[in-house]
Amino acid sequence: MRIRSLLLWFLAAVFVAATATGLWIVRRGFSARDEPSWVEKVIARRVRAFAVPARARAAKNPVSVTPEVLKDARAHFADHCAVCHANDGSGQTTIGQNLYPKALDMRLDDTQRLTDGELYYIIQNGIRLTGMPAWGKEGDENDEDSWKLVHFIRHLSELTAAQLKDMKGQNPKTPDEIEEERQDEEFLRGSAAPETPAVPNPAAPPHTHKH
Secondary structure, three states, X not given: OHHHXXXXXXXXXXXXXXXXXXXXXXXXXXXXXOOOOHHHHHHHXXXXXXXXXXXXXXXXXOOOOOHHHHHHHHHHHHHHOHHHHOOOOOOOOOOHHHOOOOOOOOOOHHHHOOOHHHHHHHHHHOOOOOXXXXXXXXXXXXXXXXXXXXXXXXXXXXXXXXXXXXXXXXXXXXXXXXHHHHHHHHHHOOOOOOOOOOOOOOOOOOOXXXX
């Protein structure tokens, strides 16, 4: 009987919290600028944990970590992931900070305590109702690039200034940067439009040399 009473109280508390959260959301709207409430954060963590199958969670990384593997993963991360997560994994980018929820700092425990299998599964399958897309083929458990990224995520806190600078050069270019490069290349090839020669004014008096 005591257990039943406690369960009823727990369900009632959850109902009240959910109702209060719902009313708060209705009043404030669904802006992505807001920080998720503590209820949403707790639910999101639980859903993420349940979403990864036990078999996937227990998977071991089949790729051995080497300097070459980390170099490949840095380039992959800079080209595909940094636009949201930043080169250093902090999530401090324009897109990352305007997602809902905001991109996490992957150097912190909330990400680092996940198993290799969980990280791989998230990279491959994404996370619903967030900005995290699915990058891999469904059911593919041996995507070498994704396993390399798992190693890279484990080494985010060890990135050097030189490595971050190198990654910056591998980040996707914006349309403005691409256009600027195109104009620079045309100029260097001598394709810049020549200056239009001045047209003499017929109304001006003829110029004569004085001796």
